[in-house]
Amino acid sequence: MSPLSSERILRIVIADDHYLVREGVRMLLEDSGEVEVLDAVGTATELVRRVGELHPDAVMTDIRMPPSHQMEGIEAAHRIRAAHPEIGVVVLSQHADESYAFELLKDGTAGLAYLLKDRVGDLDEMMGALRAVCAGRSAIDARVVDALVARRARREQSGLEDLTPRELDVMREMAQGKSNAGIAAALVLSESAIEKHVSSIFSKLGRPGESGVHRRVAAVLAFLQS
Amino acid sequence: MVATFPSRDLTGRLMWFAGVPVVVASIVVGIWVSGQSLTGLAWFVPGLAALAAGVVAFRRLPENVAGRRLLTFGLMISLFNLSQNVVLYALFNLGPGSWLGPANFALQVLGLAMFVFLLAALAVYPDGAYQHRYELLLIRGFAVLAIAVPVLMLFARPTLEPASIFEWLTGSREGAEGLFPDIESPLHLGALSFLRAPLHAYLAIAFTWIPFWAGIVLALRYRRFRADRRLQVRWPMYGGLATLVLGIEGAIWETAAIPLNLSTTVEIGAIVIAAASLTIGLVRPDLFDVDRVMRRTLVYVPVWLLIGGAYVGVAALLGTAASGVGLQVAIGVTIVATVMFEPARRRLVSRAGRWAYGESLSGEELIRRLGATLEHTLDLRRLTIAIAAIARDGLGVGWTQICVDGHAPVTDGERPHDALPAYAAALVHAGEHLGQIECGARVRGRTQASDRELFATLARQAALAIHNAKLAGELTRRLEEIKHQAEEITASRSRIVAAQESARRQIERDIHDGAQQEIVALIARIGLAQNQFGRDSSRLGETLVDLRSEARQALENLRQLASGIHPSVLTDHGIVEAIESRAARFPLGVTIECDPQLRNARFEESVEGAAYFFVCEGFANALKHASAERVRVCFDRSPAELEVQVSDDGAGFDLDSTARSGLAGLADRIAALGGSFDVRSSPGEGTTLTARLPIGEPAVV
Numbered sequence: 001m002s003p004l005s006s007e008r009i010l011r012i013v014i015a016d017d018h019y020l021v022r023e024g025v026r027m028l029l030e031d032s033g034e035v036e037v038l039d040a041v042g043t044a045t046e047l048v049r050r051v052g053e054l055h056p057d058a059v060m061t062d063i064r065m066p067p068s069h070q071m072e073g074i075e076a077a078h079r080i081r082a083a084h085p086e087i088g089v090v091v092l093s094q095h096a097d098e099s100y101a102f103e104l105l106k107d108g109t110a111g112l113a114y115l116l117k118d119r120v121g122d123l124d125e126m127m128g129a130l131r132a133v134c135a136g137r138s139a140i141d142a143r144v145v146d147a148l149v150a151r152r153a154r155r156e157q158s159g160l161e162d163l164t165p166r167e168l169d170v171m172r173e174m175a176q177g178k179s180n181a182g183i184a185a186a187l188v189l190s191e192s193a194i195e196k197h198v199s200s201i202f203s204k205l206g207r208p209g210e211s212g213v214h215r216r217v218a219a220v221l222a223f224l225q226s
Numbered sequence: 227m228v229a230t231f232p233s234r235d236l237t238g239r240l241m242w243f244a245g246v247p248v249v250v251a252s253i254v255v256g257i258w259v260s261g262q263s264l265t266g267l268a269w270f271v272p273g274l275a276a277l278a279a280g281v282v283a284f285r286r287l288p289e290n291v292a293g294r295r296l297l298t299f300g301l302m303i304s305l306f307n308l309s310q311n312v313v314l315y316a317l318f319n320l321g322p323g324s325w326l327g328p329a330n331f332a333l334q335v336l337g338l339a340m341f342v343f344l345l346a347a348l349a350v351y352p353d354g355a356y357q358h359r360y361e362l363l364l365i366r367g368f369a370v371l372a373i374a375v376p377v378l379m380l381f382a383r384p385t386l387e388p389a390s391i392f393e394w395l396t397g398s399r400e401g402a403e404g405l406f407p408d409i410e411s412p413l414h415l416g417a418l419s420f421l422r423a424p425l426h427a428y429l430a431i432a433f434t435w436i437p438f439w440a441g442i443v444l445a446l447r448y449r450r451f452r453a454d455r456r457l458q459v460r461w462p463m464y465g466g467l468a469t470l471v472l473g474i475e476g477a478i479w480e481t482a483a484i485p486l487n488l489s490t491t492v493e494i495g496a497i498v499i500a501a502a503s504l505t506i507g508l509v510r511p512d513l514f515d516v517d518r519v520m521r522r523t524l525v526y527v528p529v530w531l532l533i534g535g536a537y538v539g540v541a542a543l544l545g546t547a548a549s550g551v552g553l554q555v556a557i558g559v560t561i562v563a564t565v566m567f568e569p570a571r572r573r574l575v576s577r578a579g580r581w582a583y584g585e586s587l588s589g590e591e592l593i594r595r596l597g598a599t600l601e602h603t604l605d606l607r608r609l610t611i612a613i614a615a616i617a618r619d620g621l622g623v624g625w626t627q628i629c630v631d632g633h634a635p636v637t638d639g640e641r642p643h644d645a646l647p648a649y650a651a652a653l654v655h656a657g658e659h660l661g662q663i664e665c666g667a668r669v670r671g672r673t674q675a676s677d678r679e680l681f682a683t684l685a686r687q688a689a690l691a692i693h694n695a696k697l698a699g700e701l702t703r704r705l706e707e708i709k710h711q712a713e714e715i716t717a718s719r720s721r722i723v724a725a726q727e728s729a730r731r732q733i734e735r736d737i738h739d740g741a742q743q744e745i746v747a748l749i750a751r752i753g754l755a756q757n758q759f760g761r762d763s764s765r766l767g768e769t770l771v772d773l774r775s776e777a778r779q780a781l782e783n784l785r786q787l788a789s790g791i792h793p794s795v796l797t798d799h800g801i802v803e804a805i806e807s808r809a810a811r812f813p814l815g816v817t818i819e820c821d822p823q824l825r826n827a828r829f830e831e832s833v834e835g836a837a838y839f840f841v842c843e844g845f846a847n848a849l850k851h852a853s854a855e856r857v858r859v860c861f862d863r864s865p866a867e868l869e870v871q872v873s874d875d876g877a878g879f880d881l882d883s884t885a886r887s888g889l890a891g892l893a894d895r896i897a898a899l900g901g902s903f904d905v906r907s908s909p910g911e912g913t914t915l916t917a918r919l920p921i922g923e924p925a926v927v
Contacts (some may be wrong), residue, residue, distance in 0.1 A: 019745035020776060024750030069735065094742055117746045119751035210419050 003157035009033075010130055012146070013054060014040040015047035015073065025060065025092075025120055032123055035130070040094040044072035051080050051087065058088040058130050062117075063100060074104050081111055088133025090126070092117050098147045101140060106163070109217050116141045132177050138217050139177035147174065162204045170197040175220045248301065249752045250276055252308035273307045275498040276300030279505035291354040294349035296504055302340030309333055310391045322407040330406075331376055333389035338372035341436035344500075348440040349447075352459060352507055357447055364443065368436055380413040382421040382877055390429065416607070437500075443825030459507060503811065575668050592620040592680065596687050604698040606630065614638035621681060623648065623665045630692055632660040641666065649678065649684035655693040663688055716895045725891040730766045736787050744780035751776060792835070800827065801834045805841050805859060812845055814854060820861040829868060833919045836895050837870050853877055854912070867901070868921050873914040878907045890919070 012035055016022040022040045029035040038054045041047050044065050051059060058079060063073035077089040088114040091104055101114045113129040119141065120126065132139045152160055165173065166200065168188075173183040180198065184191045198216070236713040280297025287293045313329050345368060349361040356362055379387045388406035396402050428435075448459045593859060599612040617626040619637045625639030630653070648662035654660065663685050668677070674908050751773045758766040788794070796804035801820070802825050809816035826832070841859055854876030862869040892915075893903040900920045907913035 016743075018739065020747035021743050021750065024747040024754070027755070028754045029248075029749050031754055064738070069739070094738060117742075118749065120746055121749035121756070123757060125755055150821065 007055070010035050010058055010059045010134060011038055011054075012036070012060055013038050013047065013050050013056045014061070014146075015042070015065065015076070016040075017042045017062065017065040021062070021117075021120070028120065029060075029126065032127065034127060042066070044076040045158060048079055049078050051084065054204065055084070056087060058090065059136050060090045060092060060126075060130070063091060063093045063095065071100070071103065074100065077104060078107070081108075085111065087111070088130070088136070089113070090115055090129045090133055090139075092120065092157065095181065098144055098151065101144050102201075105138070105140075111136050111138065113139035114141055114144060115139070116143055130156070137177050140175055141210045142176055144173060145175040163201060166196050167201050167204070169202050170194060171220060174198065174216050177217050239300065244301065248304045248308055249277055252304050252311060272498050272501070272749060273300065276303050276501040276672060278374035279501040289354070292347050292351045294355075295343055295350065296501070299340060299343040299347055300501065301316055302336065302343055306333070306336045306340050309336060310389075314391065314395070322409075326407070327412075330386055330389050330409075331380075333391060334376040334379075334387070335372060337390055338375065338429075338432055338436075339369070339432065341440075342368045345436055345440040347504065348444045349446070351504065351684055353442060356865055358448060358552050361443055361447075364439060368439070371428070371432075375425055375432075378409050378418070378421055379425050379429075381415045381418040381456040382425055383411055383419075384414045385409060386411055387426065387429070388432070419444040419877065425611075442877065452778055491669060522564060522662040543640050545658070568687045592616065592684055593687050593709060595620070596684075596691060599691075604695055606633070606692065607636070609691060610636040610697045611638070613691060617665060617684050617688070620684065621677065622667055622668050624667060624669050626663065627686065628653075628661065628663045631659065633661075639666070647683045653685060653689040653692060657695070660689055660692050660696070718897055720892045727895065728745075733787070736790075740783050740787060741780060743777065744783065748776055748780065757821075783789070796838050797831075800825075801829065801837050802861060804834075804838050808838075808842060808845070809859070812849075812857075814848060815856045817846075817858045818861075819858065821863065824861050824863055827863065829919075829921050833868060833901055833921055836901070836919060837868060837917065840870055840892055840896065840915070841872055843889075844874075844915050847889075847915070848872075848874035848876055851876075851879065863921070866920060868919045869916065870919070871916045873912060875912045878909050878911045878913050880907075880909055889915075 012029070014025055014037055016021055016025065019042075022042070026040050028035045030037055035084045038056050039050050041050055042065070044061070047061055053196075059077070061073045061076060063071055073091055077091055080087055080089055088111045092115055093100055094117050104112060104114050111133050113133050115125070115129050119129075129139045149154075149160065149168065160168070161171065169187055170183055171219065173186050180191050180194045183189075184194045185196070270618065275486060276296070278301030280293065283290070283293030283722040284297045309329075310333060313326075313333060314331075316323075317326065342365065346365045349365055373442055376387075383487050386406070386409045388402040392402035392406045393399055396405050444463070446464060451459060595616050596613065599609070599616065603609040604610055610630055610633070613629050613640045614626045614636050617628075618624075623639075625637060625641040625645070627635055627641055627647075628635045629904040648667040650660055650662065652659060652662040665681065729917035751769060755766055755769045755773060760767055793804050793807070796805045806818060807816065829837075845857060846858075848857045854874035857874045859874065860869075860873075862871075889905060896919065897916050898901045902918045904916040904918075905913065906916070
């Protein structure tokens with residue numbers, strides 16, 4: 001099951017306080033023909049209100065917005081997920097700092113994605129994240145995963161030192177919410193090889209292997225976070 | 227004879243009860259005998275006085291040995307008096323008999339013993355304890371003599387020696403021998419006849435001699451007492467003086483220079499005074515201020531006369547001794563003796579003065595006391611109070627007053643309303659006038675020549691002390707000031723740090739919300755262009771045009787941001803041009819006034835930065851809060867500083883009610899460069915901000 005396999009047009013709401021960004025993202029997504037932007041708003045409050053009215057498939061929101069310019073986007077994401085579990089939320093962030101990712105994913109990873117804003121030029125990446133959250137899965141920006149791995153690796157006895165370089169690659173892909181098939185495609189390996197790596201990774205990290213993709217993400221994140 | 231007195235209550239009580247009938251009997255018998263002799267009646271008075279004194283002392287302080295001994299003394303006198311009168315009565319009315327020998331012996335012993343008790347009382351006066359062993363030895367010695375002398379007399383004479391009363395009664399030794407019948411001494415030994423003369427001499431002087439030693443013992447004790455105890459002894463000291471008179475009079479009577487009746491009266495009076503003073507000193511030393519009651523001069527003058535008399539006497543004696551050689555020699559010896567003994571006389575007189583008037587503090591002692599005070603006092607007021615007290619004490623004056631310039635006067639003692647000072651001196655140290663010290667007249671005695679010098683010494687020392695205290699006070703104030711400044715610097719430093727932190731946050735936010743978002747938008751737009759590429763080239767061209775204009779906008783915004791952090795025009799062209807450039811983009815009308823020379827002047831980077839942001843803050847202030855229309859900027863330069871002034875024609879504000887963080891930040895930044903900052907504003911009057919920044923030599927480009 002590929003994230004891009006669905007042909008259905010996604011109905012989304014965009015939130016960003018910067019006009020140019022908001023309009024740029026809207027134009028890019030609409031130009032793809034796979035997305036219908038129902039509304040583009042400038043504040044988190046407006047976002048939550050419009051989501052209640054429009055019932056989109058997914059939401060794409062900035063983190064830092066008026067009035068306090070702190071983490072309004074993440075708070076809005078949690079509120080939307082709590083009120084409408086069927087609506088996926090992609091959070092766009094300027095922060096490569098992993099603590100924002102943790103803040104977003106602290107209560108569960110299902111239906112949530114954390115993308116860096118650099119990705120807004122990469123349509124495939126954005127569509128992948130949107131489709132993943134719509135399907136109840138999750139996605140984390142590869143650079144944020146790298147930051148997590150690096151931080152975890154700095155600690156003694158992190159467990160990461162036991163992983164082979166190939167297994168680290170697989171874990172990175174896994175954390176981004178990819179299925180075994182997706183990982184196989186990304187790393188140009190057979191699916192059976194990926195399966196072996198995945199079970200090896202989980203045994204080395206001392207965590208049970210899990211079937212659901214987002215659960216695997218959660219397990220990896222939980223490990224990196226601990 | 228016992229030298230120590232039993233310390234049990236019972237003894238004292240018994241003596242008291244015994245004393246009363248004795249006194250009564252002595253009065254009765256005395257009246258009876260008085261037909262024949264004045265002495266018989268007169269002696270009951272001192273007996274009564276001493277007994278009463280002893281009773282009071284004993285009643286009030288039953289544990290005090292001195293009181294008991296005094297009581298014993300009184301009892302002995304009364305007993306002596308009674309015995310004398312009984313013996314006289316018997317002799318006159320019954321005639322001599324075999325009883326007379328023992329009675330005569332008893333009178334002799336009793337007469338000597340009663341004064342031993344006076345000595346014993348004074349030797350432990352007033353606290354009931356011996357100070358030295360010689361006091362006890364002296365008592366024992368006289369006690370032994372009181373028995374030994376009458377006994378030895380029995381050996382030394384073929385007939386009995388008449389007791390003193392017969393001598394007093396007849397006025398002479400010969401008279402006494404005539405009155406007293408010849409009675410064979412049962413113990414006469416011819417070998418001891420040589421003792422007759424010295425024993426008689428002792429009997430003659432004992433009544434003077436023993437009280438004299440008692441006085442000496444008390445005087446020696448007095449010297450070693452502390453002030454409070456001395457007050458107690460002062461009473462008997464006057465009593466002692468009376469005793470001294472008794473002694474002198476006794477000595478004179480021996481030469482038969484004054485009538486017996488008068489002599490007896492004086493002796494009796496002296497004993498009364500002595501007894502009374504001893505009791506008062508023991509029981510109620512604070513009864514009267516003894517020093518006030520007795521004018522010290524009254525004490526001093528007799529002593530002075532005594533010394534002078536002795537001096538003349540010694541000189542005359544030597545002259546007389548030499549007169550056998552020739553008149554010239556006698557005069558010469560007298561003159562030499564006069565000169566030789568003059569220093570001794572002066573010394574004695576000065577001692578007598580000190581004894582009578584109390585120790586007058588020497589300059590050194592006064593300074594030592596001042597020094598001790600200075601060690602503990604740096605507070606000016608407390609110091610002044612201490613000096614005034616020491617000065618009053620040391621000079622022995624009624625009041626002292628010190629007035630330190632700029633402070634309320636401090637007075638020790640009561641200064642009468644319109645009292646003029648006996649002495650006054652300016653307090654001057656190292657040419658600086660610090661204040662004035664004044665004091666009243668001596669409370670006791672006459673003004674002495676050394677007083678003025680002492681006062682001057684004191685004034686000098688006080689001036690030094692006050693000078694030091696003022697310095698210390700000044701130092702404390704300075705330290706406080708420095709501490710305050712240090713606190714202000716710390717606060718200012720932390721405000722600067724906070725301001726820097728806040729400025730950094732502002733820049734981060736500006737970049738985050740501005741430049742970064744614009745670049746994000748550019749990325750999105752590029753993504754769009756990429757999608758359109760080859761698929762929809764007409765729309766791609768449109769997208770690219772937007773892309774270019776967005777990129778330019780982003781660049782312009784970045785430029786502005788950079789100039790807000792530190793404008794390049796300031797770095798390149800100096801403060802005046804930087805302000806002109808800023809003014810060009812400012813929405814209000816700006817006038818810039820500046821000396822043409824100053825236009826090209828360059829200053830240190832920090833000074834230019836501070837001046838630039840000072841003006842920018844002034845602009846922001848005028849724009850945001852003042853609703854001003856015009857802003858005027860003035861630059862001016864002195865050799866030492868650059869003055870920048872920003873004034874607006876806006877609403878102004880109340881300085882007291884408004885604390886503006888922007889202004890505080892400015893003040894800190896300027897203070898950090900050693901400059902000053904000033905705001906003048908009031909509602910409706912506009913606002914003028916002035917900054918003065920210290921500059922080194924300006925570099926002219």
